[in-house]
Each structure stands twice: as structure tokens, then as C-alpha cells.
Amino acid sequence: MLRSPWLPHALPGHTEPSLHPQQLSLLLLVLPLLLPPGPLPVPGMEDPDFPHPGESSQPPPWACPWRCSCPQADVVDCAGLDLHVFPDNITREARYLSLQNNRLRELPYNELSRLSGLRTLNLHNNLISSEGLPDEAFESLGQLQHLYVAHNQLSAAPQFLPRSLRVADLAANQVTEIFPLTFGEKPALRSVYLHNNQLGNAGLPPDAFRGSEAIATLSLSSNRFRYLPPSLPTSLERLHLQNNLISKVPRGALSRQTHLRELYLQHNQLTDSGLDATTFSKLRSLEYLDLSHNQLATVPTGLPKALSILHLGRNRIRQVEAARLRGARGLRYLLLQHNELGATGLPAKALRPLRALHTLHLYGNRLERVPPGLPRSLGALLMPHNHVAALGARDLASVPGLAELNLAYNRLTSARLHHRAFHRLRTLRCLDLAGNQLTRVPAGLPGSLRALRLQRNQLRALEPESLAGLGQLQELSLAHNQLRIGDIGPGTWHELQALQMLDLGHNELSFVPPDLPEALEELHLQGNRIGHVGPEAFLSTPHLRAVILRANRLHMTSIAAEAFLGLPHLRVVDTADNPEQVLVRLPPTTPRRPRAGGS
Template structure:
């Protein structure tokens, strides 16, 4: 029953003129007084979302006079079944986040103007969807059935669909021909289901002549599906059981720009030479979390991002990356790379490379031949013991350098090491073995991480070379109240953050007044 407050809100005052929008959302309504709605014959939008309305509280009679209704929002309520008869004028229906177990033929059927239907987060099974659910509704472009209890792809889906959401169900079968009429479908979401190779066949996707985005991640596929359409630009196959990629399966999908194969079971021979070569427009390749022992051979020449951390790559040869000269991002973090097995010319020809991540390997020195185009270099969690000027020579565009969690000491950083880094803004030297602030740091530096070192003293000249410093992290060192010379921070007009927590004694550093910043 309606509370007194709700009833007052819904009451129709004398002389009331019908309006186009009725929105008693975010209340605690339990039922809809259809006798009141009967006076709103010109209503175009009915917004009831986030109430407590049950199916009993939303009788079919409520819609008898709403023959101009276009937008019906009843998400986040307590409906157990959908209304049996919705107006023929309907364009958008949102019944998401209810407890719906059944749809009726005329709930969405015979609605020529219907464009979008949202049924996600309900309790629908296939038995609750009649075969003629969308009969006579030939303009539906968006259908969301995600997070229900469907076990197979529903039949008789609208041929007009452009976006179909079926993720987070129990789908283990796609009946033959279930997608044969959906030639306008551009996005298909089937992730988080129970699909296996036997769930699909060569015709499952082959008729989808407009498909651009296909998400099959978090299933149980052992191979790349057959019959991928030529229009496909994004293929998401992460979190499956794929052990081998057959070049023939990718042959038709030559327009792929993003291929995501992370967290599968790809091993050394999973991507033989030539497998990826037909993908001439491939922009991004995700391979992280597999068992690969080397970089895939013959990478597409226009590839811009290769992401393969958490594999077993132990070596980089001179020509392993030579075919991918357009690479802008290369992530080989948390592999097994050792300095002795990284060829001096491995990165030399990557003249467009902007980001290189080699964190979590076994490198004892910086790689040689780093390209001058680098903006970000991540080398944390290695075994670096020395830094020499020659190793950073030419990196005058580098903005971020992460050397945390290594074994660096100030005495092992050669004089002039930082001189080449004329654009460096962020330097992370945390979790090393530094006993004082390294001298002659780059003038452009804005953020300096020195936490968890062995620093026990900060002298008056510590930051003379870094007048633009904004953030300084000295936490968990060996500082005492008298360890920091007050003059050390004079001239740092931009300084806004100083972290000195977790030292043996509390150390306070006065910050310059904000109004004094140039």
C-alpha cells in the first residue's frame, strides 16, 4: 500500500492538465494507482525506477489509456513478471534489476517503434522467453539480457539488433542459425558464460556481416572460434583455456585492431611464425598471464601496443621486435629477462617507442640501445646495482623513470648520470640502498620518491638542482628531528607534498605558502 506521503505525491489536483513526463522515482512506492494514470493519456515518459513496486502493484490496466507512452523505466523494483501488455507506442523499456522470471508475447511484441530493451540483472531462464517475444518489433537495436539464468542463446532475436548483451549467464550452447539474421549486429557480449568449442561452429558468427566487437572472455574455449567476420575490429578471448592459435581462424578477420588473449594457456609454440602476419591493421595485442617463452615471431608491422607481462620470456634477440617498428608501448614486465640475454640491439629500431615496462625481471643493468623516443621507462623490482651516464644517453624526452625495489647505492650512480634526462618529471628510487639524496638530479623533476632507503641526513644542497619539485617522499628512512637542514627546502616554491612518515622520529617540513608559488 502507498504511504500517506506517497499518496499525496501522486494525487492529481483539480484542473490538472495532462503532462508528458511522470517521474515518481526513488521513492518507496509499492503499487501504482492506475486510476490516477488513466487521466494522463498524453504521457510519454513513465519513470518508476528505484521503488518497491511488485507485479501485483503494476496491473495491466495501468497501461490501457497510455497509448502515447514512449519511455518506460521501472528498473530496481520488485517485479516478478513483466507487464503483459505495454503500449504499442513504446520506444524504450527498462526493467533491469528486478526479479523477472517471465516475459509475455505482447510485453515487447507488436511494438514497431521499440528501440531499446533492458532486462539485465533479473532471473530469466529460456523458458521465460517465448519464441515470439519480439514478433512485430522490427526496430529494436539494443537488447540487454546480461546477468540472468539463460542456458542457450534465445531464438528469434530481432534482426534489427545492433547491440546484444548476454554476459553473465549460464550459456553453454548457441543453436545453429541463432544469429543468422542479425546482419546489423555490431556489438556482441558473451563473456562470463560456459561456452566451449562444441558450443560454437563455423556458422555461429559468419553471418554477422556488421560485427565489430565480440567479447568471449571468461569462458571455456580451447581454440579461437571459426568463421569470424571480416568486419571484426575487437576480439576479446581473455580468461579461456586456449593453448594454440590457428592462423586459419584469424584469416578472415584481417581488420582486427585489438586482439586480447590474456590469461589463457598459450605456451612456446602457441603462436607460430606467420600466425599474426595477416592482421595488418592490428593495433594492440594482449598476451599477459600466459606461458610464452619468447615474443611472438613476425609481429604485424603496424602493431602499436604489445602487452605480455607475467609470461616466461627469458631472452630478447636482435631481431625479435624488428618487424614491429611502429610499437609505441611494450610491456614485458614480470618475465624472466636477464641482462646477459637481452641483445644490445633488441630495442634500437623501435624509434616510435614511448613506454617500456621491464619491471619484475632479473636485469642487473639497464638495457643498451634504448630509443630516444621513450617517455616512460619502468625497471622496478629488478637487480640493478649500477647506473652509468652511457645507459641513459639520448633519453632527453623521458618523463618518468621507475627504479624502485632494486639495489642501488649513491656511490654506484656514476657522475653525470642524470644530465641526459632533460625532460624527467617523475623519478622513483624508493626501496633501494641510498644513504643520502643523489646529487645533480634533473632540473625538470617534479616528483621524487626516496622512501624505504637508508637516508639519515638531508643537507642544505640536497635539492638545489630541483627547483620545480612538487612532491617528495622520504617515508621509512632513518631520519630524526635534526636530520634535515632547514635550508634544504629553501627555493622549493612549488613544493606541496612532503611525506616523512615511518621514520625513527617525527620529522616536520614546513611547506611554502601557496600564495608564494610563482
């Protein structure tokens, strides 16, 4: 029957009542009087009772598919609507069409061919197969620049894509084959994303990128390549090949990629025999090279001069030779964590060619001492989880500009830590000595320190002299030691005027230490033997924001009612895991009421 678009639609599950012929004639006579002046609404325009998502209830003056959003005449947004079929009534004026996050299985050629002016087509996260994406679907899209078909079910790439394409994203499909004109002969193409597919070397033809001399980004990670593909675009600036099965880079495979700035080859099966002296030597623009998580036994040769970051972590490297680093004089970050570097793994002068080196990462090796002859430029030395047992007076003399030193979880003892070991480090800001065997705070700590970490040692005493001169210290961790109240000498905290965080958790303290620094904002006392908190416990720390008292020996009435009243900034008091539920009274300026169990 004929129905006015301005009359209510039938409710779901109900049939519309049929009209008698006389009633129909009457309706046709009065219909012009019921409709507003102007043209009839375009067929397919959404019902006014179903406004656009995020838009006003008034429909736009141009056609828009039902339930979709069309904020502009050339924008059609049908994302996230659980659509199973391609929407009809998409205007021919559309330049941007989003159909992502739906349940589409195919694109009808007749509908897509109408949209010859499309610039962007987003089909991300649907159920589209290669059979549902016919090659002829793109024949009429001569102006398409951005195509997003990631997270679908494509088994092969489209054989033909428009010459106008700039960005193509086919990631996270099941693609096993690329064709010569999928990405070839695309002079404007800049970015191609094919990661998380099932591509092998046989599925990528030698001429896959012929005629596409502007490609800057190519992502082939998480596929099944066994060797680096030949005939890659010479214009490449970023190449992602991580998470493949690559054991070899064929000779000359990277000889023409002189614009390449970033190369990702981590999580492969590369060995020394899979590389040669020319593998990287022609990459004169290369700044970032990631070879971590492979099977290399030595540092590769022929590293380019422009290289700034070299990631060699998680390999099998036993020794670093100076000759292999000589070409990479501009290197700033060298990462060698989790290798097999032993006592002679970093001999003197091995790193001397690296005059610009800022960060040396040696986590998880078997080094027995700080490497000699470190570059003077070094700003961060990270050596946790090694076998360093001693630190001499001159071991760090060559790096006076060091700002961060991490020797956590080594074998350092107080007896073998020279009292002038840190004497020359006048710009040191962070010192991490956690997890060693120190029985006292090291002497001669530089006054520039902002963070000092000494947790998980065997400290039994704190004296004012050991912390003297640390007026800029903001963070001090002394957790998991053997400190008692009687072991903390009077005036120990006196010079720590900038200290904001103090961790004394998991020691043997029986009450809150007195005369804590005035600037303190965060105090950790968990896991001690504290059984009472008196009314004057926090008088010296008016800026406290958090006090952690969990897992002590507190009972219901252990904390004095006035203990926290002078702390207007206090927001957290943690008293969980004590023998009894503890009543905490927060300052009256705090809107929360006193309650049991903490705040």
C-alpha cells in the same frame, strides 16, 4: 470545518480548535475580504510554507502535488520523497512523471488512467510488484514512449505495454516471464533492458519481439539463459548476454542479425562444441565480440571481416591458428590474456593475416619468447607475467612502429637481453621491464621513450651511458632495486632534461642523489637509508612539487632548515614512518606554516 488555504495549518500532533457557529458565520462574511483577487487555489496545491525542491518559494501557476517539483506545466518530479502512495492532483497535462527512488508498492489504475498524455514514466527504484502494476494500468497511456521500472520487485513483465513505446527498462527485478505483447508489436521500440533478472529460455517466447523491427539494443545479461535465445530482432545493433549459463549458440540463431555491431557473451559456459563455423559468419557488421571468461580451447572459426575487437581472455586456448583468424583481417585489438599459450602457442605466421592489428594482449600465459612474425602494424605488445627469458636482436624487428612494449614480470636477465634488442623501435614511448632479473639498465634504448619502468629488478649500478639519448623521458621508475649512492655515476642524470617523475624508492641510498634533472616535479625516495638532508639537496630541482621521504632514517633535526626554501612549487613532503617526527620547513611563499611530520 471550512478553512482558508491562506490560514496556518494545524501543527502535527495538535487538534484544531472548533469554532462556535457564530464565529463560523462571521468567518464566512469576512473570508472574501481575506482572499486575494482571482480564483481560489486549486485543491491539493502545496502550502506556500513548503516550497518546491530547488524552486523559489512561490508556487507555480499550475497544479503540483505536495512536495513535488513542477518546473514546467507538463513536468512532475516527485523523485526521492519517500512516498508510500501514488501522489494525487497530478495534472492531466503531465507529459513527464518521475517517481523514482520512493517506496511505492503499487500504481492505482484510476490515477494512472487519467494521465493519457504521458510520454515518460519513471518508476525506478521502488517496491512495485507485478500485482501492484496491473496490465490495465497502461491501456490509456497510448502516447507513452519511455518506461523505467528498473530496481523494483516485478516477478513477471506486464502482459501489455503501449504500442508507442521507444525505451523499456525492467532491469534488476525478479522477472521470470515475458509475454508476446510485452515487447511485441512495438514498431518504435529501440531499447529493451532486462538485465539482472531471473529469465530463462522458457520465459522468453519465440515471438517475444515479433512486430518490433526497430530494436537496436537488447540487454539480457545476468539472467539464467542456457543457450542463445532464438528469434531475436533482426534490427539488433547491441546484444548483451554476459553473465548467463550459455553453453551453446544454436545453429542459425544469429544468421539474420546482419546489423549487429556489438555482441557480449563473456562469463558464460561456452565450449568449442557450443559454436560452429557459421555462428558468427553472417554477422557482417560485427565490430566487437567479447567471449572472455568461457571455456574455449581454440579461437572460433568464421569470424567476420568487420571485426575490430576480439576479447578471448580467461579461456583455455593453447594455440592460435592462422586459418581461424584469416577472415578477421580488419581486427585491431586481440586480447588473449590468461589463457594456456605455451612455447608453441603463437607459431610464426599465426598473426600474419591481421594486417591492421594495433594491440596484442598476452598477459598471464606461458610464452617463452616474443611471438615471431608479428604484424608490422602493431602499436602495443603487452606480455607481462609470461616466461620470456631472452630477447634477441631481431625478435622485435617486424614491429618498428611499436609505441608500447610491456615485458614486466618475465624472466629476463641482462646477459640474455641483446644490446640491439630495441634498436629498431624508433617510435617506442613506453617500455615496461619491471619484475625481471636485470642487473643493469638495457643498452640502446630508443630516444623516443617517455616512460621507462625498471622497478623490482636487481640493478646495482647507473651509468651515464645507459641513459644517454633519453632527452624525452618523463617518467623513470627504479624502485625496489639495490642502488647505492656510490653506484650512481657522475653525470647520470645529465641528459634527462624532460624528466618529471623519478622513483628511487626502496633502494639503499644514504642521502639524496646530487645533480638531479632540473625539470623534476615528483621525487620518490621512500624506503631507503637516508639519515640527513642537507641545505643544497634540491638546488638543482626548482620545480619540485612532491618529495616522498617516508620510511628512511630521519630524525627531528635531520633535514636542514633551508632544504626546501628554494622550491616555490612544493606542495607535498612526506616524512612519515621515520624513527622520529621530522620538522619540515616549507618555502615562505607557501601559505602553510612549518609543521612536524610532513606537509
